Amino acid sequence: MRDQETFLTYEDDELDATTGEFELSERQALRRVPGLSTELSDITEVEYRQLRLERVVLVGVWTEGTQVDADNSLTELAALAETAGSQVLEGLIQRRNRPDPATYIGRGKVEDLSAVVLATGADTVICDGELSPSQLRNLEQRTKVKVVDRTALILDIFAQHAKSREGKAQVELAQLEYLLPRLRGWGETLSRQTGGSGRGGGAGGGVGLRGPGETKLETDRRRIRHRIARLRREIKSMTTVRQTKRARRSRNAVPAVAIAGYTNAGKSSLLNRLTGAGVLVENALFATLDPTTRRATTSDGRLYTLSDTVGFVRHLPHQIVEAFRSTLEEVADADLVVHVVDGTHPDPEEQVRAVREVLAEVGADRLPELLVVNKIDAADEETLLRLKRLWPEAVLVSAYSGRGVDGLREAIEQRLPRPAVEVRAVLPYDRGDLVARVHRQGEVLSTAHLPEGTLLHVRVREALAAELVPYRAGDRLTSDEPVAAGR
Numbered sequence: 001m002r003d004q005e006t007f008l009t010y011e012d013d014e015l016d017a018t019t020g021e022f023e024l025s026e027r028q029a030l031r032r033v034p035g036l037s038t039e040l041s042d043i044t045e046v047e048y049r050q051l052r053l054e055r056v057v058l059v060g061v062w063t064e065g066t067q068v069d070a071d072n073s074l075t076e077l078a079a080l081a082e083t084a085g086s087q088v089l090e091g092l093i094q095r096r097n098r099p100d101p102a103t104y105i106g107r108g109k110v111e112d113l114s115a116v117v118l119a120t121g122a123d124t125v126i127c128d129g130e131l132s133p134s135q136l137r138n139l140e141q142r143t144k145v146k147v148v149d150r151t152a153l154i155l156d157i158f159a160q161h162a163k164s165r166e167g168k169a170q171v172e173l174a175q176l177e178y179l180l181p182r183l184r185g186w187g188e189t190l191s192r193q194t195g196g197s198g199r200g201g202g203a204g205g206g207v208g209l210r211g212p213g214e215t216k217l218e219t220d221r222r223r224i225r226h227r228i229a230r231l232r233r234e235i236k237s238m239t240t241v242r243q244t245k246r247a248r249r250s251r252n253a254v255p256a257v258a259i260a261g262y263t264n265a266g267k268s269s270l271l272n273r274l275t276g277a278g279v280l281v282e283n284a285l286f287a288t289l290d291p292t293t294r295r296a297t298t299s300d301g302r303l304y305t306l307s308d309t310v311g312f313v314r315h316l317p318h319q320i321v322e323a324f325r326s327t328l329e330e331v332a333d334a335d336l337v338v339h340v341v342d343g344t345h346p347d348p349e350e351q352v353r354a355v356r357e358v359l360a361e362v363g364a365d366r367l368p369e370l371l372v373v374n375k376i377d378a379a380d381e382e383t384l385l386r387l388k389r390l391w392p393e394a395v396l397v398s399a400y401s402g403r404g405v406d407g408l409r410e411a412i413e414q415r416l417p418r419p420a421v422e423v424r425a426v427l428p429y430d431r432g433d434l435v436a437r438v439h440r441q442g443e444v445l446s447t448a449h450l451p452e453g454t455l456l457h458v459r460v461r462e463a464l465a466a467e468l469v470p471y472r473a474g475d476r477l478t479s480d481e482p483v484a485a486g487r
Contacts, residue, residue, distance in 0.1 A: 056081050057117055058091040060128035061099045072347050076314070077128045077150065079264075084157050089120045103142070104135045110142045117143055126153055130317070133182045151178060151317040158320065166238045173231040174319035176224050183220055235323075254441070255304040255416045257296075258331040260359065261340030262351040263311030266374040268292075269399035270340060271308045274409065291330055298413045301439040307334070314354040321361055332364040335417050338408075340372050343379040343387060343396070368415055370395065372408060377401045418443060421465035424473045428453040431471075437464065 058077050062070035070093055078088045092113065100106045104127055105113065117125065124146045125139065131149040139147040148156075155178060158171045259267045275294040293307040307330050321328070331337060339355060341348050352371075359365050371394040373387050384396065395411050397404035422445075427435050435454055438444065442460035449455070455473060 054086055054124065055089055055120070055122045056086045056124040056126050057089055057113070057120060057122045058126050058128065059105060059113060060091070060093045061105060062093050062095050063098055069347070069350070072350070073128055073314070075346075077126065077153075080150070080153050080157065080313075081126055084153060084160070086124065086126075089122050090116060092116065099129060100135075101132075102134065103138050104129070104131060110139065114143045117145055124148060126150070129315075136182060150315065151319070154313065154317055154320065166235065169231050169234050169238070170323040173228060173235065174317070174323035176228050176231070177319045177323070178317070180221065180224050180228075183217060183224075255302075255336070256307065256330075256334040257304055257336045257338055257412060257416070258307045258309055258334035258364075259338045259340060260309050260331055260355060260364075261311065261372075262342060262345070262355055263313050265311070265340045265342040265345075265351070266399045267308050267311065267340050270338075270372070270374060270397070270405075270408075271306055273399045273402060273405050275306055293330075298416070299409075300444055302413075302416070302443060303440050304335075304412075304416055306338075307331075312355045312358045314350065316354070316358055321358060325362060328358075328362040328364075331359065332362050332367070334364070334367060336412065336415050337364060337367050337369045338372055338412065339369050340374050341387075341394075343373045343375045343383065348373070348387065349390070370411055370415055372397055374399055377403060418459060421462055422457075422459050423465050423468050424455070424457050425468045425471040426450060426453045426455050426473045427468075427471050434467070438468075 058074055058081065060070065060074045060077065074091050074093060078091060081088050094105050094109055096106070103110050113125065116122075122145065125143055125148070127139075127147065127149045129149060130151045131139070131147070136147055136149065155171065155175050159175065162168045162171045259271055261267050271292065271294065275296050291307055291309055293305050296304055296306050298304065309328065309331055310324055337359070339352070341351055345351055356365060359367075371391050373384075373391070373394050373396045375398060376384060376396045377398040377400055387394065388396070395404060395408050397408050399405070427438075431453075435456070438456060438458050438460060441464055442458045445457040445459065447454065447456055453471075460468065
């Protein structure tokens with residue numbers, strides 16, 4: 001993290017004194033400008049706020065793993081916050097056996113957090129975990145500033161970056177499903193009602209509004225549920241279009257390759273390098289959300305598709321996985337998964353574990369996987385040697401400079417599914433369309449030109465092999481005949 005960001009270690013009240021695993025250092029003094037406070041005076045009103053992160057303090061709870069793991073987790077949270085448009089002022093880590101069920105960091109440490117918020121002039125606290133509604137409410141009441149958890153932060157980034165109609169609908173669905181259990185009422189007056197009529201002296205009523213009726217909280221929940229149902233119907237209809245396209249590619253026997261990996265690992269850059277797709281490339285987390293599919297051709301002329309997918313991250317919110325399930329199914333239906341890893345990341349093993357965890361959720365963990373270590377131009381030699389020992393089958397590339405990309409193409413071609421039926425056929429010269437289809441959909445082993453037509457020795461799928469039956473040549477292809485091209 002940056003120099004102005006300092007990591008403090010809070011020890012749980014029940015634990016022994018600090019053993020020095022985290023070296024405490026002085027925080028940079030920050031002066032709070034009078035009159036510019038963004039503290040919340042009322043944080044109980046029902047509202048659905050878009051996040052406007054500006055000056056934030058990060059808070060994490062270290063429950064397991066090493067100090068390096070805790071540092072990396074909070075560093076990633078800082079990158080997420082900056083991607084959302086915020087300025088990170090400070091990072092705090094507390095050592096606990098488990099998060100406090102009431103306040104996430106413990107009652108005593110909330111007072112310390114409030115002092116840090118006051119000293120730095122922060123207007124938002126971001127917690128490195130998913131908070132329960134009660135934790136969220138308690139922290140906001142005690143710190144008097146907005147509190148956001150990791151899930152809400154990621155959802156906000158997705159909302160900023162979604163461009164397509166399907167992507168926007170998926171993000172809104174995930175946000176509403178996250179919001180629904182976290183709706184808050186009107187403080188002590190949860191009986192405030194809307195609608196209703198009749199006699200009665202309800203304190204929250206008025207002329208024409210007294211008596212039994214629907215509370216504001218119930219109204220908001222009902223509207224959100226209706227909106228969720230509508231979004232699910234819309235996404236389902238858009239999923240049908242996606243499935244139709246996939247079925248068309250399947251009928252045409254076009255192999256599919258899905259590029260998956262951690263966010264900001266360089267998936268879009270790699271797709272651009274392999275196909276010239278022109279996809280947005282930005283050094284930011286979740287820069288591209290909408291999947292992009294492009295055609296590519298092997299060295300022997302076979303067509304296949306390359307699809308860029310949404311990036312993954314550790315503890316990816318389950319709302320995102322569910323909302324983007326139709327998009328992630330592009331990976332599950334692929335013939336090969338190109339798993340891209342950031343070679344410059346301090347913990348690439350954790351990246352790989354997080355990605356494989358999400359792939360397992362969508363049923364893509366059993367697919368053939370090609371591990372690709374990207375950004376080798378920026379990684380040091382010691383790191384590359386360690387990654388080679390860790391993953392000897394991985395392909396090392398640099399999408400930025402193009403180094404290793406030719407080797408990646410060859411590795412992809414070798415792992416593409418091979419057509420099952422081997423055929424020798426003489427195609428008349430007036431059936432150039434069929435020759436082109438064989439080159440496009442099959443694997444051409446050798447070619448010879450005879451007076452009556454083109455003699456092909458190929459491997460094709462069953463459907464295309466059936467079309468070649470009238471032109472079968474038996475054993476006519478021998479080593480004595482001229483071969484124009486072969487493998």
